[in-house]
Amino acid sequence: MVPSQVTTDVPRTLLRTPTRSDRIYRGLAIGTGLLTLVILALIGLNLLLQSRTAIQSQGLRFLTSNAWSPQQAEPSFGIKAVLYWTIIIAFIALAIAIPVSIACALYLTELAPRQLQKPLRSLVDLLAAIPSLIYGMWGLLYLQPHMIPFATWISTKLDFVPFLRVSRPSFSSSALIAGVVVSLMVIPICTSVIREVFSQTPQGEKEAALAMGATRWEMIRTVVLPFGRGGIIGGSMLGLGRALGETIAVALIISPIFVIRPSVVETGANSVASLIALRFGEADALQRSGLVAAGLALFGLTLVVNTIAAFVVARSRSGAGVDI
Amino acid sequence: MTVTAEGVTNVEATKSGALEARAVSAWFGNHKVLENVNLFMPPQSVTALIGPSGCGKSTFLRILNRMHELVPIAQLSGEVLLDNEDIYAANVRATHTRARIGMVFQKPNPFPAMTIYENVLSGLKLTGTTVPNPDEVVETSLRQASLWNEVKDRLDSPGGALSGGQQQRLCIARSLAVQPDVLLMDEPCSALDPTSTRRVEETIHDIKQRVTVVIVTHNMQQAQRVSQQCAFFLAEENQPGYIVEAGLTTDIFGNPKDDRTNDYVNGRFG
Amino acid sequence: MSLTTEQRRSTAATTPRDRVIQAASALASGALAAVITTQVLPVTGPVPFGLTWLIAFVAIYWLAVQQSDDALAARDRIMTFVITTGAAMVLLPLVFILGFVFVRGVGALSVSFFTEDLSRTGTLDAGGGLQHAIVGTLQQIAMSVVMAVPLGMMTAVFLNEVRGPLRRPVRMFVDAMSGVPSIVAGLFIYAVWLISLGNGGSGFAASLALSILMLPTVARTAEEVLRLVPGGLREASLAMGATEWRTVWSIVLPTARNGLITAVVLGIARVVGETAPLIMTSFGSTKLNANPFNGLQASLPLSVYQLLSNPFAAQQQRAYAGAFVLVVLVLTLFIITRVLGNRKSGKRTRAFRLFKKRSAS
Numbered sequence: 020m021v022p023s024q025v026t027t028d029v030p031r032t033l034l035r036t037p038t039r040s041d042r043i044y045r046g047l048a049i050g051t052g053l054l055t056l057v058i059l060a061l062i063g064l065n066l067l068l069q070s071r072t073a074i075q076s077q078g079l080r081f082l083t084s085n086a087w088s089p090q091q092a093e094p095s096f097g098i099k100a101v102l103y104w105t106i107i108i109a110f111i112a113l114a115i116a117i118p119v120s121i122a123c124a125l126y127l128t129e130l131a132p133r134q135l136q137k138p139l140r141s142l143v144d145l146l147a148a149i150p151s152l153i154y155g156m157w158g159l160l161y162l163q164p165h166m167i168p169f170a171t172w173i174s175t176k177l178d179f180v181p182f183l184r185v186s187r188p189s190f191s192s193s194a195l196i197a198g199v200v201v202s203l204m205v206i207p208i209c210t211s212v213i214r215e216v217f218s219q220t221p222q223g224e225k226e227a228a229l230a231m232g233a234t235r236w237e238m239i240r241t242v243v244l245p246f247g248r249g250g251i252i253g254g255s256m257l258g259l260g261r262a263l264g265e266t267i268a269v270a271l272i273i274s275p276i277f278v279i280r281p282s283v284v285e286t287g288a289n290s291v292a293s294l295i296a297l298r299f300g301e302a303d304a305l306q307r308s309g310l311v312a313a314g315l316a317l318f319g320l321t322l323v324v325n326t327i328a329a330f331v332v333a334r335s336r337s338g339a340g341v342d343i
Numbered sequence: 344m345t346v347t348a349e350g351v352t353n354v355e356a357t358k359s360g361a362l363e364a365r366a367v368s369a370w371f372g373n374h375k376v377l378e379n380v381n382l383f384m385p386p387q388s389v390t391a392l393i394g395p396s397g398c399g400k401s402t403f404l405r406i407l408n409r410m411h412e413l414v415p416i417a418q419l420s421g422e423v424l425l426d427n428e429d430i431y432a433a434n435v436r437a438t439h440t441r442a443r444i445g446m447v448f449q450k451p452n453p454f455p456a457m458t459i460y461e462n463v464l465s466g467l468k469l470t471g472t473t474v475p476n477p478d479e480v481v482e483t484s485l486r487q488a489s490l491w492n493e494v495k496d497r498l499d500s501p502g503g504a505l506s507g508g509q510q511q512r513l514c515i516a517r518s519l520a521v522q523p524d525v526l527l528m529d530e531p532c533s534a535l536d537p538t539s540t541r542r543v544e545e546t547i548h549d550i551k552q553r554v555t556v557v558i559v560t561h562n563m564q565q566a567q568r569v570s571q572q573c574a575f576f577l578a579e580e581n582q583p584g585y586i587v588e589a590g591l592t593t594d595i596f597g598n599p600k601d602d603r604t605n606d607y608v609n610g611r612f613g
Numbered sequence: 614m615s616l617t618t619e620q621r622r623s624t625a626a627t628t629p630r631d632r633v634i635q636a637a638s639a640l641a642s643g644a645l646a647a648v649i650t651t652q653v654l655p656v657t658g659p660v661p662f663g664l665t666w667l668i669a670f671v672a673i674y675w676l677a678v679q680q681s682d683d684a685l686a687a688r689d690r691i692m693t694f695v696i697t698t699g700a701a702m703v704l705l706p707l708v709f710i711l712g713f714v715f716v717r718g719v720g721a722l723s724v725s726f727f728t729e730d731l732s733r734t735g736t737l738d739a740g741g742g743l744q745h746a747i748v749g750t751l752q753q754i755a756m757s758v759v760m761a762v763p764l765g766m767m768t769a770v771f772l773n774e775v776r777g778p779l780r781r782p783v784r785m786f787v788d789a790m791s792g793v794p795s796i797v798a799g800l801f802i803y804a805v806w807l808i809s810l811g812n813g814g815s816g817f818a819a820s821l822a823l824s825i826l827m828l829p830t831v832a833r834t835a836e837e838v839l840r841l842v843p844g845g846l847r848e849a850s851l852a853m854g855a856t857e858w859r860t861v862w863s864i865v866l867p868t869a870r871n872g873l874i875t876a877v878v879l880g881i882a883r884v885v886g887e888t889a890p891l892i893m894t895s896f897g898s899t900k901l902n903a904n905p906f907n908g909l910q911a912s913l914p915l916s917v918y919q920l921l922s923n924p925f926a927a928q929q930q931r932a933y934a935g936a937f938v939l940v941v942l943v944l945t946l947f948i949i950t951r952v953l954g955n956r957k958s959g960k961r962t963r964a965f966r967l968f969k970k971r972s973a974s
Contacts, residue, residue: 037857044858045775051764052771052783055790055832058825062793062801069804122699130696133415139704145947146707149940150886152914156921156936157710160929169660203710206703223452227514230410231521232442233469234689235626241469245456257792264794266889267918292796292889299893314800318793325792329785368619412624420619433628436686471685 062318070312072305081312087277087294089306096306098313100277104194104289105317108269109262111198111283112205116262117255119202120209124247127210128217129239140214147207155268158200163272166196170284185285192274194288200268205258212257216250217243249332256328260321266292291317359426360386360524360555362407362444367421368583369402369411376402378583380421382574384525389547389556391566391592394576395607399584400559403576404527407557408444409437425524442470444525445518445554450534451510453502453517460498462513466521480520487553488516489546508539515546519554526550528558532565544569563608567596575604631690634677642669667698711940718937721930730911731899731931739927743935745901746916752905753820753895753912754881761824762877765831766866769876772832773839774861791829798825799890807894816905819895819912823884831880838872839865871953878953882946886939888914913939 037045073089074081077096084097127139170190178184220243228238244251269290275297276287295310302310362384369377377399384390392400405411406419409430422429430440445466453462463481467474474480481498485491490512494505502513511531518526528547532540547556547569560566566573573595578584588595588604599605606612627635646666654661671691678687726742734741771777772784802822806812842865850860866873891897891912897919898909913935920932 040858041856044856044861048767048771048775049777049779051767052775052779054764055768055783055786055828058828059786059790059793061805062797065801065804065809066797069800069808119699119703122696123703125696126700130693131700141951142704142708145944146711148882148943148947149711150888150914150943152886152888152917153714153936153940154710156917156932157713159921161713203707207707221452223448223450224454226410226413226446226448227452227454227517228465228469229413230408230441230446230448231466231469231518232438232440234438234685236689236692237469237471237685239692241465242454260792260794264792264796266794266796267914271918271921292794295796295800296889296892300896311800311804314797318797321792321794321797322789325789326785328792329788366619370621409624417624418621419624420621422622431622431624433623434630436682437624437626438686471683 063315066311066315066318070308070315073309073312076305077309081309085277085279087309089309090303094305096309098291098294098316100279101289101291101294101313102316103279104273104276105263105291107194107283108198108201108288108290109259111195112201112262113255113259115199115202116205116209116258117251120206120213120254120258121251123206123210124213124217125239125243127214128220129235129243143207143210143214147211149207151204151265151268154200154204155271158196158203158268159271162200163191163196166199167191170195174284181281182283185282187285189286190284192272192286192288194273194283197269197272197288197290198283200272201262201265204265204268205261208261209254209258212254213247213250216247216254220246249334253328253332256324256331260324260328263324264292264317264321265290266296269293270296361424361426362525362555362557363424363427364403364407365422365424367403367406367419367423369399369406369417369419371414371418372416375583376578377406377419378585380584380586382586382589384555384557385572386524386555387551387553388571389551389558389569390572390574391570392557392559392574392576393561393563393566393607394584394587395578395612396561397584398576398578400576401529402584404446404529404557404559407525407527408441408446410441410446412437438470442466442521443523444527445521445523447511447514447518447526447528447531449530451507451514453505453510453513455501455503457502458499459494459502459505459513462502463516463520466517470521472521484516484520485513487519487546487550488512489542489549490516506539508535508542511535511539511543512546515543515550519550523554525555525557528556530559530561533561540565563596563610567592575601575607577603577607630681634681635674638674638677639670642666642673645669645673671695714933714936714940717933718940721934722937723934726931726934730901731916732901734899739930741931743911743913743916743931743938745898746911746913746935747938748901748903749816749895749905749910749912750885750914752903753816753823753910754885756817756820756905757823757827757884758877758881760820761827761880762831764824765828765876765880766835766873768828768832769835769839770861772836774857774865787829787832790825791833793825794889795822795826795887796889796892798822799893801825802890803893813907814894814896814909815907816895816902816910816912819891819910820905822890822894823887826887826890827880827884830883831876834876834879835869835873838869838876841872842868875950875953878946878950882943882950885942885946886914888918891915892918913942 076094077084080095081097083099084095085100087096087101088094089096123143127136127143131139167190170193171188174183174185174190224242224246225238228242233241270293273288273290273293274286275289275294277289291313295314298306299310364380364382367377367380368375380403392403394400402411407423411417411419422431424430425440425443429435454465457465460481463484464477467480482491485494490509493509502510505513532543535543544565547558550556558569570592572590573592574589575587575595576584577587588599588601595604596608599608643666646662646669649665650662654665671694674694675687675691678690723742725740727747728744729740729742730745731741731743768783768787772780799822802818802825806818806821807814812818846864846868847860850864851857855863891914895912895915896909897915898911902908902910917932917935917939920928920935
């Protein structure tokens with residue numbers, strides 16, 4: 020046989036003809052993969068559809084009005100005050116949770132005795148799995164009675180601070196108490212994300228710092244914290260998403276108000292999620308539509324926050340292999 | 344024990360940077376990895392630690408600047424004298440010891456978030472030392488590590504952007520900036536190509552005027568090229584490592600007393 | 614190895630001298646705090662005293678170490694103290710919360726709690742139970758598992774085995790979905806299943822909402838587990854002529870079995886205490902309803918929540934007992950994941966040791 024005379028190298032096209040079972044399998048897998056996309060799109064679309072009645076009835080006032088009185092003859096309702104309180108509660112929660120979570124994560128990765136590290140890690144993971152209902156219940160039945168004297172004291176001593184001034188001496192069911200409870204709920208979640216990132220700090224860099232005579236804290240400050248910056252931001256954003264969407268812990272504690280005022284220690288606060296939970300049972304069609312519209316706003320807010328979190332973590336040096 | 348080093352006779356005890364290990368043993372948990380190691384590392388010269396993998400050379404090196412204890416289950420006995428003072432004494436801080444005895448690792452590990460300039464000064468910053476002339480320190484250190492000419496125009500670029508060999512010399516410059524008395528090097532060339540290896544060896548040759556160098560190496564030629572003294576470590580299976588023979592490099596390679604040393608330096612095992 | 618002459622040396626970071634400084638600072642700051650709380654501050658009591666003591670200790674300890682050592686050592690010691698105290702001040706209250714629910718809950722448990730419902734029990738009466746809620750929770754969780762687990766597993770297989778250009782966006786959407794607030798998932802099912810499709814509230818509607826929350830947890834955990842299956846196994850199977858589908862079904866999934874069970878358990882743990890989405894899907898009830906497809910249905914978290922909004926002692930007792938059962942459920946699920954995880958890692962270390970032994974000889 021004469022060898023074929025190939026003069027130029029042409030890469031061959033590789034033909035792949037999958038078997039029928041493989042075609043079905045691939046189709047199914049791709050289909051379910053896309054299902055999440057479909058569900059997310061459906062959620063947004065349906066919420067939009069169901070909130071149409073409310074938005075048509077209120078127009079832009081839905082975003083700019085404080086009052087929530089959909090059952091009046093002239094229904095008028097807006098979520099400005101509710102959004103304000105949602106953000107205040109989330110802010111209080113994060114102001115407590117972020118520094119404390121960083122401290123916890125540093126303790127777990129750098130300071131804790133070796134025998135303690137594994138059990139403590141398990142403990143934090145367990146606490147992250149405890150339902151928020153339990154935290155809310157504890158906040159309502161234990162923390163609130165114990166915190167009222169503290170809130171009273173701080174408010175009378177520091178009443179020149181607008182956030183702590185009250186118009187009448189009533190301190191239960193406040194944004195502060197709700198924020199503290201939400202912070203307790205968020206701390207384990209933030210801690211486990213941040214700890215995960217800290218634990219991936221390259222040993223070589225830590226040893227390089229120590230080998231030059233750095234103290235442990237200087238090593239943490241120059242190596243661990245800069246390396247974990249992405250994880251800290253990502254973990255905090257994740258916590259923010261949780262805090263914004265938290266329903267039950269807040270609903271159990273606050274007593275709803277629909278005005279914007281600075282004081283966080285006085286009775287009364289609100290949040291989008293707890294508004295939905297508290298009003299849904301008694302609501303008529305128009306109000307339900309309004310609640311769905313509020314839910315849509317919450318959905319958009321958390322989606323933005325979580326997307327930024329994922330983006331920050333993925334972009335950071337430490338985040339490549341970390342899930343939030 | 345007095346070892347005569349290249350050109351230097353009779354080491355005086357007052358000279359800064361003499362390092363001596365006395366009866367050092369080490370454990371990881373219950374597993375003993377080093378047995379009764381005695382070694383004098385004279386100042387202003389290079390001491391090479393050679394031996395097959397797993398014989399405790401690196402452990403010994405890490406004992407010399409108290410990095411050993413960073414492994415939670417690590418223990419040791421004996422003493423290590425820097426200028427006749429025990430670095431494990433109760434009143435000596437590990438941080439102070441490490442500032443005087445620098446270390447260069449197998450894998451180059453410059454701080455990636457810092458620029459080249461900041462990397463060189465990082466040791467000073469970490470130990471809270473302020474210098475009146477940081478620019479000068481950076482230039483001197485980089486010159487000593489023979490890196491200055493390559494990076495003088497881009498001191499502001501990140502340390503991680505350099506090639507592997509340059510990174511390793513940056514790490515050497517970083518260690519030299521704190522003006523240590525001793526520099527420990529743990530297989531500093533094992534991750535480098537031949538050209539970079541040669542540059543690092545030249546650097547070692549230059550800096551030994553100022554600091555005592557102790558280097559762990561697997562490369563017999565390298566040990567012969569850079570060192571004046573040599574210590575040959577060996578460990579039988581599941582037994583702790585110990586020094587078979589130590590002395591002048593020329594003796595270890597040219598006229599070893601022990602047959603095992605002879606076999607090892609001639610490449611017959613290990 | 615019986616060398617009595619070898620004295621193992623202490624390399625502890627804290628020397629006896631440090632301990633003396635620590636103790637002295639604690640004493641001095643304690644005295645100072647006592648003076649301040651009794652003489653200067655308008656309030657007395659253990660909490661103000663404790664706080665003042667902490668602040669005084671940090672200041673005095675810092676000064677002391679700075680005198681005896683240097684500024685950097687002082688900063689190191691203070692930060693170590695602050696971080697450790699911070700961690701303790703958080704972990705202890707969190708553990709306390711668990712203990713609180715446990716102690717109160719055990720006290721409120723009774724036999725009737727598991728055998729009766731609340732349809733004939735008045736709000737002020739003792740007795741009655743949450744049998745209807747336990748049944749509802751079990752049914753709703755079971756249905757969510759049936760719906761979410763296959764989908765989650767398939768998504769994980771898609772992300773890790775099929776790959777393809779859609780992988781990145783899908784991964785992003787799974788991440789986004791795991792951030793959806795639970796109440797929004799409930800609103801979604803309400804809008805679609807109840808309003809658009811005209812169904813009534815039921816246990817099934819609740820489990821639809823719960824599976825939306827469960828799906829991303831299962832998918833992400835399972836994906837991580839599949840990533841740990843060595844690529845060599847897949848190639849070995851494909852090289853023998855197996856189809857991709859066979860490879861995944863007979864090689865990859867069985868290899869990752871423990872991890873996949875963990876993914877399911879984590880998914881269950883994610884939703885077992887969810888309350889918010891149930892408010893608008895199953896609505897809750899006081900009567901036993903064993904048919905999840907028809908009629909309102911109670912469940913543990915929802916019942917606890919509804920009981921808590923009631924100020925009467927008997928209702929709160931029942932809420933404590935319900936919360937206790939819920940925590941025990943979560944704890945059990947958690948322990949299962951740990952046992953599975955340990956078994957896996959145990960295998961790995963044994964294999965690792967074998968490997969080391971072989972490569973050493």
